[in-house]
Amino acid sequence: MEGDAVHRCAARLDALSSATVVRSDFRTPSLATADLAGRALVDTRAHGKHLLTRLSGGWTLHSHLRMSGSWTVVRKRRADGGPALPRGVRAALDLDAGAALVGVDVPVLELLRTRDEHRVVGHLGPDVLAGAPTATQEHFDHDDALARLRRDPARPVVEALLDQRGVSGLGNLWAVEVCFLRGLWPWTPVGDVDLEPLLALARRMIRHSLEHGTGMTTTGVRRRGENHWVTGxxxxxxxxxxxxxRFRPAVGSGAPYxxxxxxxxxxxxxxxx
Ligand SMILES: [Zn+2]
Incomplete structure (x- = not known):
């Protein structure tokens, strides 16, 4: 999942701010006994691909959607528990606002003190969507981002872009497509790359995607088969x-990028x- 999709999700959740949780139902072992009933949703922010949903009393529900997870807002369930929740539900929060927040296939879900959020997002580089209304960061720290990306100059540029410790929020689609648009062989050592225009382009495109809701298109055309330059x-x-x-499959499960x-x-x- 790309950062723009995560920020769109954050906006959906943030729109529920000030609603109060009436009933919480977690189906993930570490949160089996957590009870958020009575807590109000304060806001939801994103940092890279991480979501931080703040609750009254100084608690934060941290989630990461990885490839397939989702948060959806559905009509509130009846007191008898119906309608049945879809398969794969990890969390369901019934809200007093007449809606329920349902997390499906969310692989990372944890509750922590809001003051400890740095434990889960502190390692991340500047968010490519810093400055968006749902971002935790108001300003994109350009110099920090460039220094982080150049930390290992021999590393292929496409891998450096995916490492969330450099800049956060870019996924495979944007990394591959900006390399194409800049005419860069994806395995060019990042130390040999003129990073400023590359980063500026990536930020401009993903920001445009977020603001215009264009989702998974990099060409401006939404039709399947025409929505990417090279991906797929x-x-x-x-x-x-x-x-x-040309295409190179992912190699080495031990190499995360x-x-x-x-x-x-x-x-x-x-x-x-
Ligand atoms: Zn060509």
Whole structure:
């Protein structure tokens, strides 16, 4: 999941602020005994791909959606518990506002003191969506981001962009697509890359996606098959030059930033030799 989708989710949850939890139901072992009844939702903010839902009394519900998790707002359940919750539900919060907040397949879910939020987001680099209404950070610290990205200069640029300790909020789609748009071979050592325009482009595009709700398009076209420059287009002609797009599957489950990569060998040539 990309940062813009997470911030969109944060906005959905934040719209429920000031509602009070009437009943909470957690189906995750570590929270089996947690009871949030009587607590008001204060706000929901995002940092990178992490969601922080603050509750009255100084508590924060921290969640991370990874690839498939979601929070949805549904009509409040009846007192008898119906309608039945969908499969995969990890959390259901009935609110006095006539709605219920349901977390499905949310792999990371924990309750912590709001003052301890740094424990779960303190390692993250500046949020590419800093300054968005749902962001915990008002300003994007450019110098900090650049220094973090350059920390390991030999590292492939596509991997550096995905490491949330450099900048947070970029996922595979944006990392792969900005490399294409900047004409960068994805395995160029990050130390050899002119990072400022790359970062500026990534931030501009993901911000645009958030503000215009355009979701998973990087080309501006929403139609499936035309919504990306190279992602998901292996062996199909590059939309810019016609060369067949190449694909490298994710390698090594132990390498967290080795994801699937698509690139055009003509628009993004590897260095000679
Ligand atoms: Zn091309």
């Amino acid at each position: 287009r292996s062996n199909r002609p590059c939309r810019r030059c016609g060369t067949l797009v 080795a994801r699937e990569v698509w690139w055009c060998p003509s628009c993004q040539p590897a260095p000679a030799g």
